[in-house]
Amino acid sequence: MTKSVQSCGVYARISSDEGTALGVARQIEDCTAEASRRGWPLGEVFTDNDVSATRTKKRPAYERMLHAIEHRTIDAVVVWDVDRLTRTPAELERFIGLADSHGLALASVGGEVDLATPQGRLTARIKGSVARHEVEQMSRRLKRKFQENAKAGKSHGVMPFGYRREPILDENGRQIGTCDAIVEAEAEAIRELYARAIAGDTLRYLAKYLNESGFKTGQGNAFIGNVVGNMLRKPRYAGHRTHAGQIIGKGDWEPIISQDTYDQAMAVLTAPGRRHSGGMEPKHLLSGIALCGRCGGTLRPNMYKLLPDGTYLRSNYACKDCMRLTRQMAPVDEVVNAVMVARLSRPDTVLDLSEKPEALASAISSRAAILARMDTAADDYADGTITARQMARVNERLKISLAEAEGQVLRFQPVRILDGMTGAGAAAAWESATINRKREIIRQLATITILPSGPGIRFSPEQVKIEWKVSA
Numbered sequence: 001m002t003k004s005v006q007s008c009g010v011y012a013r014i015s016s017d018e019g020t021a022l023g024v025a026r027q028i029e030d031c032t033a034e035a036s037r038r039g040w041p042l043g044e045v046f047t048d049n050d051v052s053a054t055r056t057k058k059r060p061a062y063e064r065m066l067h068a069i070e071h072r073t074i075d076a077v078v079v080w081d082v083d084r085l086t087r088t089p090a091e092l093e094r095f096i097g098l099a100d101s102h103g104l105a106l107a108s109v110g111g112e113v114d115l116a117t118p119q120g121r122l123t124a125r126i127k128g129s130v131a132r133h134e135v136e137q138m139s140r141r142l143k144r145k146f147q148e149n150a151k152a153g154k155s156h157g158v159m160p161f162g163y164r165r166e167p168i169l170d171e172n173g174r175q176i177g178t179c180d181a182i183v184e185a186e187a188e189a190i191r192e193l194y195a196r197a198i199a200g201d202t203l204r205y206l207a208k209y210l211n212e213s214g215f216k217t218g219q220g221n222a223f224i225g226n227v228v229g230n231m232l233r234k235p236r237y238a239g240h241r242t243h244a245g246q247i248i249g250k251g252d253w254e255p256i257i258s259q260d261t262y263d264q265a266m267a268v269l270t271a272p273g274r275r276h277s278g279g280m281e282p283k284h285l286l287s288g289i290a291l292c293g294r295c296g297g298t299l300r301p302n303m304y305k306l307l308p309d310g311t312y313l314r315s316n317y318a319c320k321d322c323m324r325l326t327r328q329m330a331p332v333d334e335v336v337n338a339v340m341v342a343r344l345s346r347p348d349t350v351l352d353l354s355e356k357p358e359a360l361a362s363a364i365s366s367r368a369a370i371l372a373r374m375d376t377a378a379d380d381y382a383d384g385t386i387t388a389r390q391m392a393r394v395n396e397r398l399k400i401s402l403a404e405a406e407g408q409v410l411r412f413q414p415v416r417i418l419d420g421m422t423g424a425g426a427a428a429a430w431e432s433a434t435i436n437r438k439r440e441i442i443r444q445l446a447t448i449t450i451l452p453s454g455p456g457i458r459f460s461p462e463q464v465k466i467e468w469k470v471s472a
């Protein structure tokens with residue numbers, strides 16, 4: 001100390017990040033005693049309640065103190081320890097700079113920290129980085145605790161539709177944990193959703209089903225397609241525990257659907273050509289499906305003059321690529337409907353849609369093997385046999401193989417879209433199927449081309465060319 005202090009500030013901060021939480025009152029008492037021992041007149045006491053020691057949290061009292069230093073209302077600061085003062089190296093450097101330019105004296109209880117000398121700065125920096133290290137330790141401890149929960153299969157986070165969280169009590173009635181129990185009415189709806197998704201219903205339609213059944217989202221809102229899609233993609237319904245978007249093992253809750261159901265639904269939801277269904281719900285049987293016999297383009301609906309009863313005077317399929325093919329909708333639909341029913345009714349029909357059971361089985365077992373290796377790596381990390389970095393490296397490699405295996409599992413899924421649609425009841429089933437399901441079945445089974453008609457020739461069924469994608 002080279003000059004006499006005119007007015008000193010005391011800075012105290014409480015934070016709950018350390019086990020030995022030091023009360024603010026105790027800090028102020030000790031600092032005031034230290035100031036008077038040094039003969040420093042007490043100016044102002046600054047106190048922050050900084051329970052989470054993160055960088056983003058503002059410390060209003062600390063900012064006020066910096067302001068006081070800048071305006072030379074105080075020319076010294078007493079703190080209990082330097083780690084009370086700054087929380088990050090950047091904060092410390094800013095403080096050192098300020099102390100430099102204003103000739104500030106700094107004292108901590110039990111020792112003077114002279115920021116004007118290299119040794120004093122080093123001490124402050126070391127203490128600062130120790131404090132920073134403590135913060136990192138804390139977040140590591142939390143992460144570790146979270147990982148342990150994940151590993152034990154414990155549920156965490158927002159309660160998903162279909163489950164409710166219930167306390168687990170010991171014999172004395174004390175809560176020792178929680179478990180997720182199935183809400184049967186919601187679970188029933190979830191099973192229905194998966195079945196409908198597998199049958200080819202659009203997400204928008206599934207949302208409508210939930211809303212009409214009187215269900216609400218966790219926030220009390222109506223369901224929309226994207227929300228339902230995200231819901232169905234949750235591996236937790238098949239009993240999987242995920243961490244950072246990755247399956248890491250079995251959950252300790254009861255699954256609502258089987259792994260097979262989950263895989264089948266994912267195969268449908270991720271199928272190419274499905275993306276457009278997020279927008280407008282298709283109203284016409286063959287729009288975007290039937291092809292133009294002149295140019296190979298896709299036919300679109302072309303509607304003329306809306307009538308008071310909500311129908312159109314004329315509804316056509318038209319090619320907007322060559323503009324040279326237009327056909328009335330109703331007769332074309334009629335032909336396609338009749339041919340589809342006939343095809344689906346045939347008792348000898350074997351609609352083996354490129355089902356490959358061996359390929360599927362092998363993809364499923366290689367996926368299981370990769371997940372098991374990930375489990376082992378997580379165990380080794382929890383046991384301390386490998387470091388977090390090693391675990392990350394192992395997972396990085398395995399993630400690529402997992403994505404590959406996952407793709408194969410989806411590729412070789414049996415097609416369930418025809419379940420309940422074939423045989424004796426085919427006509428009735430077709431009649432009551434949604435337009436989405438019909439479109440999906442047509443898309444899977446056939447290529448439909450509308451052939452050009454000669455001049456003056458009226459519609460005839462031969463103009464609708466139907467080629468089967470599947471051999472019977």
Ligand SMILES: [Zn+2]
Pocket residue numbers: 292293294295296297319320321322323324325
């Ligand atoms: Zn065309």
